[in-house]
Amino acid sequence: MLFEKIAAYYDRLESISSRLEMIDVLTEMLKETSEDDIREAIYMTQGVLGPPFAGIEIGIAEKLTEQAIERASGYKVSEIDANFKKTGDLGTSAGQFAEKSKLKRMSSNKFTVKETFDILLKIAVTSGSGSQDSKIRMMSELIASSSPNGAKYIVRFAMGTLRLGVGDATILEALSKAFTDDRKFKTELENAYNICSDLGEVGYILAKKGKKGIDGIKISLFKPIRPALAERLSTGEEILEKMHGKCSVESKYDGMRAQLHVDKKKGKVQIYSRRLENTTEMFPDICEAALREIDADSVILEGEIIAYDEVANIFLPFQETAQRRRKHEISAKAQSLPVYMFSFDLMYLNGHDYMEKEYSQRRMKLEEILKKGKMLRLADRKVVDSAKDLEKYFVNAIDEGLEGVVAKGLNSKYIAGARKFSWIKLKRSYRNELSDTLDLVIVGYYLGKGSREEFKFGGILCATYNDRKDVFETVTRIGTGFTEKLLEELREILSKIRTTGKPARVVSNVEPDFWVEPRYVVTVRADEITKSPTHTCGWNKHEDGTQYGYALRFPRIVSNGIREDKGAEEANTSHEVAEMYKLQKKTKLS
Ligand code: ATP
Numbered sequence: 001m002l003f004e005k006i007a008a009y010y011d012r013l014e015s016i017s018s019r020l021e022m023i024d025v026l027t028e029m030l031k032e033t034s035e036d037d038i039r040e041a042i043y044m045t046q047g048v049l050g051p052p053f054a055g056i057e058i059g060i061a062e063k064l065t066e067q068a069i070e071r072a073s074g075y076k077v078s079e080i081d082a083n084f085k086k087t088g089d090l091g092t093s094a095g096q097f098a099e100k101s102k103l104k105r106m107s108s109n110k111f112t113v114k115e116t117f118d119i120l121l122k123i124a125v126t127s128g129s130g131s132q133d134s135k136i137r138m139m140s141e142l143i144a145s146s147s148p149n150g151a152k153y154i155v156r157f158a159m160g161t162l163r164l165g166v167g168d169a170t171i172l173e174a175l176s177k178a179f180t181d182d183r184k185f186k187t188e189l190e191n192a193y194n195i196c197s198d199l200g201e202v203g204y205i206l207a208k209k210g211k212k213g214i215d216g217i218k219i220s221l222f223k224p225i226r227p228a229l230a231e232r233l234s235t236g237e238e239i240l241e242k243m244h245g246k247c248s249v250e251s252k253y254d255g256m257r258a259q260l261h262v263d264k265k266k267g268k269v270q271i272y273s274r275r276l277e278n279t280t281e282m283f284p285d286i287c288e289a290a291l292r293e294i295d296a297d298s299v300i301l302e303g304e305i306i307a308y309d310e311v312a313n314i315f316l317p318f319q320e321t322a323q324r325r326r327k328h329e330i331s332a333k334a335q336s337l338p339v340y341m342f343s344f345d346l347m348y349l350n351g352h353d354y355m356e357k358e359y360s361q362r363r364m365k366l367e368e369i370l371k372k373g374k375m376l377r378l379a380d381r382k383v384v385d386s387a388k389d390l391e392k393y394f395v396n397a398i399d400e401g402l403e404g405v406v407a408k409g410l411n412s413k414y415i416a417g418a419r420k421f422s423w424i425k426l427k428r429s430y431r432n433e434l435s436d437t438l439d440l441v442i443v444g445y446y447l448g449k450g451s452r453e454e455f456k457f458g459g460i461l462c463a464t465y466n467d468r469k470d471v472f473e474t475v476t477r478i479g480t481g482f483t484e485k486l487l488e489e490l491r492e493i494l495s496k497i498r499t500t501g502k503p504a505r506v507v508s509n510v511e512p513d514f515w516v517e518p519r520y521v522v523t524v525r526a527d528e529i530t531k532s533p534t535h536t537c538g539w540n541k542h543e544d545g546t547q548y549g550y551a552l553r554f555p556r557i558v559s560n561g562i563r564e565d566k567g568a569e570e571a572n573t574s575h576e577v578a579e580m581y582k583l584q585k586k587t588k589l590s
Contacts, residue, residue, distance in 0.1 A: 191416075221262075226417030228414055235387070359408050440524050
């Protein structure tokens with residue numbers, strides 16, 4: 001399929017205001033896409049050059065793209081730059097210059113989706129001497145050979161500003177509609193996606209081999225699994241009741257989640273983050289230790305990497321562990337700030353899938369293969385059958401400076417990509433008035449008055465993720481708690497992701513001054529969750545017959561910046577806020 005055609009679909013997607021319509025347009029698009037193009041069509045619609053673990057950044061600077069437009073259109077960079085300042089979007093400018101191009105367009109040489117994708121990939125990976133010129137040449141060729149609409153989307157994609165607002169769940173639903181007539185098949189597709197984390201691959205296999213092909217997608221080394229997530233409750237009693245009277249309770253370490261893939265024969269180790277980004281380079285010490293300490297040929301295991309001061313016997317705060325993110329300091333930090341990995345689950349061992357096995361079995365094997373572990377240790381745990389013992393374990397964990405505990409069902413499977421009651425977390429903060437902080441996604445912002453006017457910034461509109469409907473629902477407007485640094489950061493990043501109207505997957509009754517693509521997550525604390533006649537978070541007809549949503553009272557930002565380890569769909573869900581509201585009511589009554 002020609003890229004032009006996809007660009008025409010993107011144009012339609014942009015003007016849509018409901019998620020259902022979005023699914024219909026995507027379904028039509030996927031049906032029309034040939035097998036040869038579908039993998040790339042999916043990646044491009046996601047705005048990426050591959051799955052997250054491939055770690056390929058779209059790499060061409062604004063200035064080079066302007067030069068590419070110059071070559072493709074015959075207009076000067078100064079004219080293009082002036083136009084860009086006016087439109088605020090280099091894609092729109094590229095479209096306009098393609099339209100009025102002074103040069104003969106190469107329209108006989110149009111590229112397919114796959115060809116376009118491959119050139120963009122080449123632009124991304126080209127480096128070294130002379131690479132800038134090659135990048136400009138390839139980009140100008142792409143622009144010159146496409147229609148003005150195609151040029152607009154090629155440039156937006158390359159700039160990382162393709163804001164179609166399409167989420168993974170939306171694509172899965174559209175794939176299911178396009179290639180099967182079975183509505184329930186979406187669940188199978190989700191399962192396949194949860195174990196390979198590659199939407200392009202899932203789409204390609206479905207288009208090529210149908211349902212049977214999807215059955216054949218199995219857990220494999222160096223393809224990260226989407227992580228299992230924990231529900232939350234606020235007392236040992238509630239947890240034990242949910243766990244039918246007995247469970248394992250583990251220390252909850254506040255470091256960085258890590259999924260470790262090891263193939264000893266090849267001497268290969270890769271580490272993936274909670275968002276499935278490849279973080280191997282951050283932890284050379286853990287990689288070496290994995291080859292040395294794990295007693296198995298091949299393994300996928302999961303744990304928390306955390307800086308730990310062995311002399312003082314204390315776990316260091318998350319911020320200390322996160323210093324490993326700074327690339328230039330890694331080797332120095334590996335010396336001065338050693339990290340340990342506390343492993344808590346095993347998903348694959350010596351060629352066998354362990355996700356279907358019961359927790360007790362997985363844990364037993366984990367203990368066997370980590371016997372020699374020094375840097376790779378086991379998460380501490382205890383099997384309990386009384387609320388008193390669970391609470392005691394929890395109090396000890398807090399005394400040791402940990403965040404809390406995670407209770408695990410003894411017979412439970414590893415449930416990839418979902419928040420289920422087979423894992424239940426109990427955190428220190430749940431004992432305060434409002435249980436826990438909330439991670440919320442920014443969906444809009446307001447212009448400022450008074451002292452902040454120079455920043456032209458007056459607060460943000462935040463939303464929860466409704467994972468059942470795959471939409472974002474507003475829960476609060478926040479105007480306080482910003483440090484000057486965060487304010488600067490927000491002003492800078494939010495102005496780049498403005499959308500022309502409300503994004504299709506945002507459900508809101510309030511209107512900020514500017515809507516933004518739901519992308520950035522911040523941590524927020526509030527005094528209380530209240531019922532709201534306005535906000536759409538958890539909007540429902542409730543037991544008392546009235547309709548309301550939830551809002552936050554006195555919300556303030558507590559994170560120093562954007563939570564880089566979480567994407568929009570990993571914000572707290574509307575369902576969780578509803579549960580927290582119930583918890584809070586209970587605490588007040590008791
Ligand atoms: P939080 O901010 O509370 O860590 P989260 O949304 O990142 O929440 P959850 O799935 O809700 O993630 O909580 C479990 C998290 O706790 C995991 O992501 C993991 O990083 C961390 N963790 C620490 N120790 C354990 C453990 N023993 N078992 C499972 N998860 C653990």
